[in-house]
Amino acid sequence: MVEPLLELWLVRHGETTRSRDGRLAGWSDVRLTERGRTEARALRPLLAGGNFTGVWCSDLARTRMTARLAWGRAQADRRLRELSFGDLEGLRWTALPRPLKESLLGWDGFHPPGGESLDELAARVHAFLATLDAGRHLVFTHGGVVRLLTRQLGVDEFQPTGTLLVVDWARRVLLRREKPLVGSD
Numbered sequence: 001m002v003e004p005l006l007e008l009w010l011v012r013h014g015e016t017t018r019s020r021d022g023r024l025a026g027w028s029d030v031r032l033t034e035r036g037r038t039e040a041r042a043l044r045p046l047l048a049g050g051n052f053t054g055v056w057c058s059d060l061a062r063t064r065m066t067a068r069l070a071w072g073r074a075q076a077d078r079r080l081r082e083l084s085f086g087d088l089e090g091l092r093w094t095a096l097p098r099p100l101k102e103s104l105l106g107w108d109g110f111h112p113p114g115g116e117s118l119d120e121l122a123a124r125v126h127a128f129l130a131t132l133d134a135g136r137h138l139v140f141t142h143g144g145v146v147r148l149l150t151r152q153l154g155v156d157e158f159q160p161t162g163t164l165l166v167v168d169w170a171r172r173v174l175l176r177r178e179k180p181l182v183g184s185d
Contacts, residue, residue, distance in 0.1 A: 004134035014039035026085035039162030040069035042180035053135025067140040079128040082142035086115025
């Protein structure tokens, strides 16, 4: 029996002041920088003509704006939010104690103080995916969500802002990765 098509077009939001400055954003509702808006607009040609069953975004401003500039209207869903970094939100990566850095880089078992565990992140993201009808879905989300999903494909890389990944979710295969050139890239 053939699995029904479930293709995910995953977009990491454009640059924010937090991503630019190496700070953890998590559930903080930060906005796009001018570069982030440019990254979002640069995605538009890659998405043009896409016949999507659904278009989704996290409920945070940075993904809603990326969706609006790259595509248009998207349905917001809080299950697509970034990992809550709790007490670490807003801190610079360089200021994190070494054990926390190593835990976050290693990913498995990471649980920021006062924040959300990776198991909790996985549960809410997979609950969202379970509601999707077969077809092609455009999903504007965050680096942590993208990493969570792509690790299940055997790809463990943190994607830059403004990156598009196309995934055959039923077969767990990465089909395409695009990072439009913007400015000095």
